[in-house]
Amino acid sequence: MTRLSQAESAETSYERGVPSSRSLTLLSIALKGGLAPGETLMSNLGPALAWQTNHPVIHLAYSPEDVNACRARQDFHHILLVFRSAEQAWDPWREIVERSGAAGTHAELGLRRERRFITPDGFTVVWLELGPRQPQLAFGEP
Numbered sequence: 001m002t003r004l005s006q007a008e009s010a011e012t013s014y015e016r017g018v019p020s021s022r023s024l025t026l027l028s029i030a031l032k033g034g035l036a037p038g039e040t041l042m043s044n045l046g047p048a049l050a051w052q053t054n055h056p057v058i059h060l061a062y063s064p065e066d067v068n069a070c071r072a073r074q075d076f077h078h079i080l081l082v083f084r085s086a087e088q089a090w091d092p093w094r095e096i097v098e099r100s101g102a103a104g105t106h107a108e109l110g111l112r113r114e115r116r117f118i119t120p121d122g123f124t125v126v127w128l129e130l131g132p133r134q135p136q137l138a139f140g141e142p
Contacts, residue, residue: 043082064108
């Protein structure tokens with residue numbers, strides 16, 4: 001039963017596009033070296049990554065163009081894109097997952113650094129470190 005359960009878990013994980021527990025642990029170790037304790041980040045992995053890393057995780061914005069609106073409400077400096085392949089990445093993020101350096105062409109991200117690696121179970125990881133937030137306009141009563 002245990003082997004059957006593990007096989008079913010692995011298959012479901014593959015279908016859902018979530019890295020294995022081992023890969024999540026390795027991501028957690030990598031993030032520990034680059035984030036302050038409890039620092040917020042944005043990712044498509046959401047709760048699975050938050051649980052594994054003990055960092056607050058904001059759900060990935062619909063597109064790179066929407067990141068600044070998110071940063072206006074919650075300051076964060078890291079985006080972690082984790083997809084089994086570029087073809088499975090969300091359309092607005094596909095080019096960034098597919099091609100090294102593509103994030104730098106999105107001025108709205110204010111990219112400071114891009115890191116890439118592949119997890120043991122074959123997921124492409126793109127770790128984007130963002131520069132300071134863009135200045136926001138003050139809104140108030142006239």
